[in-house]
Amino acid sequence: MDAYTCILSKRDTRAYQDRPIPEESLRRILQAGRMAGSAKNLQPCRFVVLKDGPKKEELATCGQFAQHIASAPVVVAIVLPQDGREFDAGRCAQNMVLAAWAKGIASCPVTMHDGDCALRVLGIPQGHRVSIVLAFGYPPSSGSRRKGTPRIPLEELVHREGW
Numbered sequence: 001m002d003a004y005t006c007i008l009s010k011r012d013t014r015a016y017q018d019r020p021i022p023e024e025s026l027r028r029i030l031q032a033g034r035m036a037g038s039a040k041n042l043q044p045c046r047f048v049v050l051k052d053g054p055k056k057e058e059l060a061t062c063g064q065f066a067q068h069i070a071s072a073p074v075v076v077a078i079v080l081p082q083d084g085r086e087f088d089a090g091r092c093a094q095n096m097v098l099a100a101w102a103k104g105i106a107s108c109p110v111t112m113h114d115g116d117c118a119l120r121v122l123g124i125p126q127g128h129r130v131s132i133v134l135a136f137g138y139p140p141s142s143g144s145r146r147k148g149t150p151r152i153p154l155e156e157l158v159h160r161e162g163w
């Protein structure tokens with residue numbers, strides 16, 4: 001799959017097959033996150049990988065729309081220092097989900113509405129925050145896969161030569 005097809009066909013998926021993600025694929029995903037550029041090359045993001053069932057269930061209680069964390073074979077939390085830029089974390093996240101999708105692995109970002117809960121469950125030291133959690137897993141058969149939500153037409157989205 002070329003990069004453009006990967007970007008356009010990737011939709012956030014909240015249901016996963018009961019099939020583990022090979023360590024080699026997980027490493028590719030993490031490498032893709034690592035290679036994201038950051039402001040001043042500060043490289044502020046750290047990743048916490050979770051496969052353990054009970055811990056995933058606990059983490060799922062830290063978000064309001066996070067139930068699918070429990071059924072995802074792999075979960076990655078992107079952690080920033082308290083003053084870290086969300087944009088840097090966003091670049092890591094998008095790199096990871098696209099690298100995963102290129103290998104047929106679906107994903108969904110999950111917000112930790114109770115940030116302290118996420119810090120506690122993941123054992124993250126003070127002075128950090130969880131920017132976003134990514135749930136990864138092989139998607140269900142294409143027939144039952146969701147098509148995703150529509151996007152604003154390009155004509156409405158884009159202003160040329162100023163707003």
Ligand SMILES: Cc1cc2nc3c(=O)[nH]c(=O)nc-3n(C[C@H](O)[C@H](O)[C@H](O)COP(=O)(O)O)c2cc1C
Nearest residue numbers: 010011012013063065066108109110111148149150
């Ligand atoms: C910053 C961010 C936070 C999100 N948080 C959640 C969440 O907590 N739970 C969830 O199910 N989806 C979450 N999503 C997924 C969005 O709902 C999804 O990207 C949007 O509906 C578009 O989905 P699609 O690409 O499949 O059309 C989040 C997405 C982003 C970018």
